[in-house]
Every structure is written in structure tokens, then in C-alpha cells.
Amino acid sequence: MTHPAAEITGSLEVIKAACRKAGIKLTAQRLEVFREVADSTDHPNAETVYLGVQKRLPTVSLDTVYRTLWLLEDLGLITTLGPHRGSTRFEANLKPHHHYVCTRCGMTRDLYHEDFDRISVPAEAHSFGTVQTTQVEIRGVCTHCTETTSERRSKGPVRE
Amino acid sequence: MTHPAAEITGSLEVIKAACRKAGIKLTAQRLEVFREVADSTDHPNAETVYLGVQKRLPTVSLDTVYRTLWLLEDLGLITTLGPHRGSTRFEANLKPHHHYVCTRCGMTRDLYHEDFDRISVPAEAHSFGTVQTTQVEIRGVCTHCTETTSERRSKGPVRE
DNA sequence: TTAGGTGCAAATTCTTTGCACCCTG
DNA sequence: CAGGGTGCAAAGAATTTGCACCTAA
Numbered sequence: 139m140t141h142p143a144a145e146i147t148g149s150l151e152v153i154k155a156a157c158r159k160a161g162i163k164l165t166a167q168r169l170e171v172f173r174e175v176a177d178s179t180d181h182p183n184a185e186t187v188y189l190g191v192q193k194r195l196p197t198v199s200l201d202t203v204y205r206t207l208w209l210l211e212d213l214g215l216i217t218t219l220g221p222h223r224g225s226t227r228f229e230a231n232l233k234p235h236h237h238y239v240c241t242r243c244g245m246t247r248d249l250y251h252e253d254f255d256r257i258s259v260p261a262e263a264h265s266f267g268t269v270q271t272t273q274v275e276i277r278g279v280c281t282h283c284t285e286t287t288s289e290r291r292s293k294g295p296v297r298e
Numbered sequence: 299m300t301h302p303a304a305e306i307t308g309s310l311e312v313i314k315a316a317c318r319k320a321g322i323k324l325t326a327q328r329l330e331v332f333r334e335v336a337d338s339t340d341h342p343n344a345e346t347v348y349l350g351v352q353k354r355l356p357t358v359s360l361d362t363v364y365r366t367l368w369l370l371e372d373l374g375l376i377t378t379l380g381p382h383r384g385s386t387r388f389e390a391n392l393k394p395h396h397h398y399v400c401t402r403c404g405m406t407r408d409l410y411h412e413d414f415d416r417i418s419v420p421a422e423a424h425s426f427g428t429v430q431t432t433q434v435e436i437r438g439v440c441t442h443c444t445e446t447t448s449e450r451r452s453k454g455p456v457r458e
Numbered sequence: 459t460t461a462g463g464t465g466c467a468a469a470t471t472c473t474t475t476g477c478a479c480c481c482t483g
Numbered sequence: 484c485a486g487g488g489t490g491c492a493a494a495g496a497a498t499t500t501g502c503a504c505c506t507a508a
Contacts, residue, residue, distance in 0.1 A: 162487075162488090163481085163482050163483070163486095163487060163488065164482080164483095165481080165482070165487095165488065165489080167488080167489070168488090183472090184472080184473080185472085197489090197490075198489085198490085199489070199490045199491070200473090200490095201473080201474070201475085201489085201490075201491085201492095202488080202489055202490070204472095204473060204474075205474090205488085205489085211401065212401075212402070214401070217401075217437070218380060218381075219380070220378060220379070220380050220381075220386075221378075221380070221381055221386055221472095223471085223472095224471065224472060224497070224498065224499090225471080225472060225473090226380075226381060226472090226473090238423050238426045238427070240426075240427060241371065241372075241374070241377075241430065242372065245426075247426050249420065249422060249423060251420045251422070253418070253420075254417070254420075257414070257417070257434065258413070259436060260409065260411045260413075260414075262409060262411070263398050263409060263436045263438075265441075266398045266400075266405075266407050266438070266440055266441065267398070267400060267438050267439050267440035267441045267442075267443070267444060268438040268439045268444060269436055269437075269438040270401065270437050270438045270439070271436075271437045271438075272434060272435070272436050272437075273434070273435045273436075273437070274417065274432060274433070274434055274435075275432070275433045275434075275435055276419060276423045276429055276431075276432050277377070277429075277430050277431045277432075277433070278423075278426070278427045278428040278429040278430045278431075279427050279428050279430070280426055280427035281425075281426065281427045282427075283427070284427060284428060322462075322463090323461095323462060323463065323506085323507050323508070324507080324508095325462095325463065325464080325506080325507075327463080327464075328463095343497090344497080344498080345497085357464090357465075358464085358465085359464070359465045359466070360465095360498090361464085361465075361466080361467095361498080361499075361500085362463080362464055362465070364497090364498060364499075365463085365464085365499090381497095383496090383497095384472075384473065384474095384496065384497060385496080385497060385498090386497085386498090
């Protein structure tokens with residue numbers, strides 16, 4: 139699944155500006171890793187991002203993907219989600235949105251709901267630090283897991 | 299930090315009922331693992347829970363702690379949070395509450411705010427599956443990280 | 459009694475690190 | 484051309500698994 143070309147071009151500008159601002163180099167790897175995350179509507183883990191980037195940069199290494207993902211999170215360009223079979227998942231921060239998460243299998247879906255975007259932050263939160271984003275996470279058991287009724291997770295998280 | 303005795307006793311009833319309902323055995327390990335999580339106001343990882351349980355059950359093994367934690371999550375008695383230096387953190391589901399999370403260091407604090415407890419779930423969410431809980435997650439940079447200004451995370455997540 | 463649960467230790471899986479070479483600014 | 488960035492390969496951490504013994508129901 140792919141975003142419109144205009145948005146991808148937008149991402150390019152976003153990361154260029156962010157690197158300049160942070161005083162770090164803009165490399166092909168950084169560009170492609172960000173593009174890969176911004177270009178997916180699901181929530182890829184490091185391995186998946188690596189495979190995607192590899193199509194454009196065949197010599198890229200998995201460790202660079204990791205380093206770049208953490209860097210981008212640090213720059214505020216992407217966000218991490220809870221783990222999926224032990225591996226962290228990432229998503230681009232392009233628009234305000236929220237999540238539905240299955241507690242049984244870990245399936246995660248984006249949810250767009252304007253009411254949630256307008257939630258006001260309690261004073262207490264400001265005492266902890268700055269506020270960048272406010273997200274609502276709805277947890278439950280997805281329809282797929284509900285259908286396979288008695289099937290309980292036996293050995294650790296079998297996710298999404 | 300400890301909850302009042304009444305709440306701990308309450309946890310005992312909670313897990314007894316849950317095991318009976320799920321048709322699984324109530325073992326000392328399950329009881330103590332749940333108690334350990336319910337008894338902490340911070341967000342322990344598997345290792346920390348293990349160390350705590352070990353004080354009461356010296357022969358408990360780390361793998362049993364893992365198995366039990368996932369089981370309890372499955373039963374809906376505890377919830378997982380995002381990773382902290384790669385390891386998943388857990389918390390008991392005793393009361394509705396929300397989180398402040400530092401995107402720089404991963405520090406997580408509970409937030410009690412009745413307005414958030416009353417948030418209404420959009421119809422779209424129900425199409426994904428059942429709805430158990432709705433939590434608000436506020437992300438930002440905590441005061442500690444803000445003070446150590448230019449210090450950017452260089453090598454992976456250095457959390458909390 | 460007896461199937462589910464546990465402990466142990468080895469195996470996997472995910473992520474990080476040290477170092478020498480490369481390339482952006 | 485200088486210092487940050489990358490690739491490689493090996494290390495390290497977190498979590499899972501197979502199996503034989505144990506114990507709650």
C-alpha cells in the first residue's frame with residue numbers, strides 16, 4: 139500500500155529539513171529508510187524496512203537500518219509501537235491518528251477520529267515534560283482472534 | 299512502592315476467579331507473578347518481576363515468569379507497555395489510567411484523568427473487534443531529557 | 459491419578475557494537 | 484579533506500522451546 143506521490147515528495151522535504159536542523163548528514167540510507175516507513179500504511183518492523191530499502195539500496199545493512207530508525211525516532215519523524223513477536227514496529231508521524239490493538243495477536247490498525255485529535259492535555263502531563271503528541275489506544279480482541287475462540291496463546295506472543 | 303493490603307487481597311480474588319473461569323490451574327507461581335505486577339506502581343520488565351517473585355519462590359525460573367506474564371496478559375489481567383531497552387514492560391490493569399511517555403528515554407508515568415476515562419469509542423473500532431480498554435498516551439520529551447539538551451541518542455534506545 | 463505446569467538448559471530471535479573504509483558537506 | 488556515516492561480522496540481550504519431573508484438581 140502506497141501514499142500518493144505528493145506525500146512522498148513531502149517526506150523528502152521533511153527529512154531534508156530535519157537533517158539540516160539537527161546538523162547531521164543527509165545520506166541515501168536515511169532518505170530511503172524514512173521513505174520506506176512513510177510509504178507503508180502498516181506498521182513494519184526493522185527487518186521489513188530493511189527488506190524494502192534493500193530493493194533500492196542493495197548494499198544497505200540491517201544495522202544501519204536500526205541506527206537510522208532510532209535516529210529518525212529521535213528526530214521526531216517516526217514513532218515506535220509496541221513489539222510484535224519481540225520486534226519493535228515503526229510508523230511515520232505524518233498525520234494525527236490513533237490505534238486499535240488486539241491484545242491476543244497484536245494486530246494494530248490506524249484509526250482516524252477527529253474527536254480524539256482534540257483531546258485536551260491535563261496539567262499534570264506538563265509537569266513530566268513537553269507534549270508532542272496525544273494518541274488514543276483502544277485495546278480488545280480482534281474479530282479473527284474472537285472467531286478462533288478457545289485458542290489461547292500458549293507460548294509467548296504470537297503476534298499479528 | 300506498594301498498594302494497600304486490601305488491594306492485594308483483591309488481586310488474589312481476581313486471579314483465582316480468572317483461573318477458574320479459564321479452566322486452568324492456580325499455581326503459586328501464577329499467584330506470585332500477578333501479585334508482583336499488581337504490587338508495583340512502576341512498570342517492571344520480566345527480569346524485574348522475576349527477581350521480585352524469587353524472594354517468595356526461590357526456585358522459580360525466568361521462563362515460567364515469561365510464560366505466566368503472557369498468560370496473564372491473555373487473561374486480561376495485565377497489560378504490556380512498549381519496550382524499555384528492548385525488554386517489554388508490564389502493569390496490572392486494576393484501574394483505568396493513562397500514560398505519559400518520553401520519546402527520548404522511554405520514561406513512562408501513569409496519569410489519572412477522569413475526562414480520559416469517559417472517551418467514547420468510534421464505531422470503526424468495533425469493526426476491528428471487541429473493545430476492552432481505551433487509553434490515552436501522551437508523548438513528549440521529559441524534563442530530564444530536555445535539560446541534557448544537545449544529547450541525542452547515539453546508539454539505539456537508552457531508555458528510562 | 460493425570461493432564462497441565464514447572465525448571466532447566468540450550469536454542470532463537472532481535473538488536474547493538476567495534477572497527478576500517480567511504481562519502482557528504 | 485575531515486568527521487560523520489556505513490557495512491561487516493561478531494557480541495549481547497531478551498525471549499522461547501524441548502523434555503522430564505512435579506503437583507493442583
